[in-house]
Amino acid sequence: MLSPYYQTANADFTLYQGDTMQLLGQIDKKIDMIFADPPYFLSSGDDCVFNGTPIRFDKGSWDRKATPEIINNFNKSWLALCREKLKDGGTIWISGTYHNIYSVANCLTELGYKILNMIVWHKPDAHPSLTVKLFNFSAEYIIWARKSEKPLHYFNYELMKSLAGGKQMQDVWEIPTTGTWEKTCGRHPAQKTLRLLYRILLSCTHEGDTVLDPFAGSCTTGIAANLLGRKFIGIDQAEEYLQLGIRRRKEIEDKVTAEKMLRKMSENPEEVTVLVNHARPETRRLMIEKGICYLRAGESEGSLQVTPGFEKMRYVLLHTNGDEAQLFKLKKAGTFQIWTKETLQAHGFNPEHATYYIVLPFDPTPIEYKKQPNIKQRINTYRAKIRPLSDFIGIK
Numbered sequence: 104m105l106s107p108y109y110q111t112a113n114a115d116f117t118l119y120q121g122d123t124m125q126l127l128g129q130i131d132k133k134i135d136m137i138f139a140d141p142p143y144f145l146s147s148g149d150d151c152v153f154n155g156t157p158i159r160f161d162k163g164s165w166d167r168k169a170t171p172e173i174i175n176n177f178n179k180s181w182l183a184l185c186r187e188k189l190k191d192g193g194t195i196w197i198s199g200t201y202h203n204i205y206s207v208a209n210c211l212t213e214l215g216y217k218i219l220n221m222i223v224w225h226k227p228d229a230h231p232s233l234t235v236k237l238f239n240f241s242a243e244y245i246i247w248a249r250k251s252e253k254p255l256h257y258f259n260y261e262l263m264k265s266l267a268g269g270k271q272m273q274d275v276w277e278i279p280t281t282g283t284w285e286k287t288c289g290r291h292p293a294q295k296t297l298r299l300l301y302r303i304l305l306s307c308t309h310e311g312d313t314v315l316d317p318f319a320g321s322c323t324t325g326i327a328a329n330l331l332g333r334k335f336i337g338i339d340q341a342e343e344y345l346q347l348g349i350r351r352r353k354e355i356e357d358k359v360t361a362e363k364m365l366r367k368m369s370e371n372p373e374e375v376t377v378l379v380n381h382a383r384p385e386t387r388r389l390m391i392e393k394g395i396c397y398l399r400a401g402e403s404e405g406s407l408q409v410t411p412g413f414e415k416m417r418y419v420l421l422h423t424n425g426d427e428a429q430l431f432k433l434k435k436a437g438t439f440q441i442w443t444k445e446t447l448q449a450h451g452f453n454p455e456h457a458t459y460y461i462v463l464p465f466d467p468t469p470i471e472y473k474k475q476p477n478i479k480q481r482i483n484t485y486r487a488k489i490r491p492l493s494d495f496i497g498i499k
Contacts, residue, residue, distance in 0.1 A: 105129040109349050115334045116325055116352050118345050123317040123338050127184040130336065134188045135312035137195040138303060138324045140295060141181065143202045144169050174203060179210040181317060186214055188315065189250040192257065194219070194307050198245045198295070208246055217249040219256070223275045224299060230280075247307075256307060263306055265492055268373050268415055269436070276302065277372070284367055288350040291321035297368035300327035308333055322348025330355060330365045375492040377418040377430070378463065379478065381485045387421050389451055391429070394467040396421065397447060398487045399457035413437065413489065419465050420495065425479035430472050430495060431465040439463050472496055 108120040119126050169177075185195055195216070197207050211218055222245040229241035249256045263272040281296040300323055308314065310332040316324040319337030321344055328335040329352065339345050355361040380396055390396055396419045417436040422428040440462040447454045447462075454460060472495040478484060 105131070108345055111352070116329055117334075117336045118319065118322070118325075118348060119336075119338045120340065120342060120345055121338065122340060123181055124184070126338050127181070127188060127317060130188060130315075132188075132313065132336070133190045133193075134315045134336070135190055135193055136304070136308050137185050137189065137193070137315045137317065138300065139181075139185070139195065139197045139317050140293065140320065141178070141197065141199070141203065141207075141318050143200050143293075144174055171206070174206050175210065178203070178206050179214065182207070182210050182216075183214055185315075185317060186216065186250060191250060192254045193250050194247060194256045195250075196245055196247050196303055198224075198243055200240070200243055204244045204246065211246065211248050215251055217252050218246060219249055220247045220274050221245070222247060225275060225277045226280050227277055228279050245303075257309070259306055262496070263302075265496060266302070266305075266371055266374050268375055269417060278302070282367075284364075285323075288354055289321070289347040291344055291347060294321045295323045297323055297327050297330075297364070298370065300324055301331070301368045302371075304328060304331050304333060319348060320344050322351055326351050326355060326364075327368065330361060330368070369491070369493055371491070371493075374415065375417045375436075376413075376415045376489050377420050377492055377495060378416055378487060379420045379422070379476075379490055380487045381425075382421055382423060384423050386452065387423050387427075390421060391431075391467050393450060394434075394465055395450065395452075396431075396463045396465060397442065397452070397454070397460045399454075400441060400459040400461050413439075416463075416489065418470070418492065418495075419463055420476075422478055425484045428476070428478060430470045431467065432470060434464045434466060 105119065105126065107117050109118040110116070119130075182195075182197075189195065197204075197211075199207055208218065208221075224243045224245055226241050226243075229239060232239045260271075264270065266272065276299075278296060278298050281294045285294070285297055304314065304327055311334070313334045313336065314324060314328045316322070316335070316337045319325065319339040322335075322337055325335035325337050325348060337345075337348065339348075355364055378396070380398055382390055382396075414437040416433065418430055418432055420428055420430050442460050442462045444454050444458055444460070447460060474495055476490070476494045
């Protein structure tokens with residue numbers, strides 16, 4: 104029986120040390136989803152000087168350049184083993200660059216997988232290329248494939264649509280590279296960002312599903328999976344990286360750290376936002392009756408200030424002292440009107456603190472939402488704020 108290198112008490116995070124080619128077949132469990140970040144075969148071992156700094160093109164022996172025959176045989180072997188472990192309808196995601204991704208695509212087709220999408224991961228903060236002879240390398244490619252032609256896979260279309268600002272999510276994703284907040288336990292030369300795995304996991308898995316990473320590295324897949332309530336199985340040959348993964352897993356055992364990590368990795372510049380606004384009971388009742396939410400335009404002295412996120416606003420959440428929160432959809436997204444105090448008074452309101460007010464008309468039919476947000480934040484409970492929609496619709 105295969106013995107884990109490491110496993111949490113509730114077995115939601117399991118690591119095996121060794122060669123994926125030898126260990127995959129011994130895992131006695133069917134998998135819901137696989138994320139694989141295999142060797143790209145781009146390390147040459149060459150030395151150069153860039154801006155006066157010596158640099159070596161070498162991530163490790165596992166990433167050395169190889170012949171097309173070696174690359175194809177390698178990809179076909181591990182992809183065949185993964186297909187045996189996937190449940191019917193299960194899916195696999197494989198990342199790469201031009202060095203390996205075409206081989207992966209051909210092997211997937213030959214093995215009977217059904218390719219669903221080729222995601223372009225654009226990195227807006229990509230490091231400059233070490234040459235002036237080419238365009239800068241600012242993207243990686245991620246193939247999403249189903250185990251076979253049938254049965255169909257699971258895809259959380261509505262959630263992806265909401266995260267993309269209410270439109271069908273496209274296959275070009277702009278997500279920053281791995282941040283320093285993800286490297287507090289150590290570094291891996293090919294570490295993926297949690298933000299990428301966050302989106303992937305939410306798109307095609309349910310809470311409680313089992314996710315496999317056959318080239319686990321620093322275990323980004325496992326950290327994202329556990330933060331989102333999924334189980335994880337990872338395989339890697341290098342003990343130093345398995346130890347890094349264990350440190351990262353222990354880090355999120357602290358609830359405060361886990362919450363901060365989850366919040367950070369869910370950040371999405373395209374996500375729809377919600378205006379959260381406190382109103383006294385009688386004012387709140389009248390707002391819902393009239394379908395009008397208002398707040399003063401800037402400070403009492405005047406001056407209009409619109410914070411980032413306003414343009415993506417599609418909902419308003421009304422509450423009183425943090426209680427009785429209700430979500431409503433704006434009649435027109437990302438826009439507002441400016442009314443005078445006298446205009447609001449003509450509609451039955453009694454504004455007291457300013458001359459001009461931002462007015463947001465909404466549909467007065469409440470919208471059900473899955474997650475009860477924490478609105479009570481001392482004095483900030485009474486201040487209007489903009490929050491992402493995922494705070495209310497749930498992200499697991």
